[in-house]
Amino acid sequence: MGMLMPEITAATVSEWLKDYSAVISEHANELTDLDRQIGDADHGSNMARGMNAVAALDPQSFSSASELLKKAGMTLVSTVGGASGPLYGTFFLRLSTVIKTDGEPTAQLLADALDSGLAGIVARGKAEVxxxxxVDALSPAVDAAKQVAADGGSVADALAKASTAADEGRDSTIEMVARRGRASYLGERSKGHQDPGATSMALLVESAARCLSGGQS
Incomplete structure (x- = not known):
């Protein structure tokens, strides 16, 4: 492709967070409808409120991508109700500990960052695949990014394959019986419904692929 890789800076991270905020706002009703079927009907509105607050963070007031990611995580924890705030907040906080220095990223760095985010979510929410x-969207995304990194592939390829894997993981939740969260109270009745959290996570990985790959995917 020969596209120039954007350096990871507070500015590029801000572009990604703003993009994800716009996508969440666009899909807020859909996410809430999914949550109405198996949860408490607030995932879309909660995520939109939290990401609006994150998108409002001024990248110029942060000296590094790591600082902005850390603040984004803390903002989500403090503004999003339910389980989503702590889980997504932990995800961004973990990213900030891996993406320590600004500069051109590698596929390995982004795979490691996503992997750390996944580990944080698993530790916080005690959920597994x-x-x-x-987790059902993020875990396969991490595996896909790791595979591309191991094969010496590009950042763009790692994120594109991660996004595809996240979408497949999201779709796989439809036939699952929920074992965590509010949906688990429904037991077998949770089957046949797509998980709202897996849906918002797939949107996040797709947004990363669009904004951090060096050109429009």
Whole structure:
């Protein structure tokens, strides 16, 4: 492709966070409808409120991408109700600990960052693959990014394959019986419904692929 890789800076991270905020706002009703079927009907509105607050952070007031990611995580924890705030907040906080220095990223760095984010979510929410949560979208995305990195592939390829894997993981939640979160109260009745958290996570990975790959995907 020969596209110039954008350096990871507070500015590029801000572009990604603003893009994800816009996508969440666009899909807020859909996410809330999914949550109405198996949860408490607030995932879309909660995520939109939190990401609006994150998108309002001025990248010029942060000296590095890491600082902005850390603030984004803390903002989500403090502004988003339910489980989503702590889980997504933890995700961005973990990213900030891996993306320590600005500069041109590698596929390995982004795979490691996503992997750390996944580990944080698992530690916080105690969910695993198959529980019908956002982990079902993020875990395959991490595996896909790691594989591209191991093969010496590009950042763009790692993120594109991660996004595809996240979408497949999201779709796989439809036939799952929820074992975590509010949906788990429904037992077998949770089957046949797409998980809202897996849906918002797939949108996040797709946004990263669009904004951090060096050109429009």
């Amino acid at each position: 198959g529980d019908k949560t956002l």
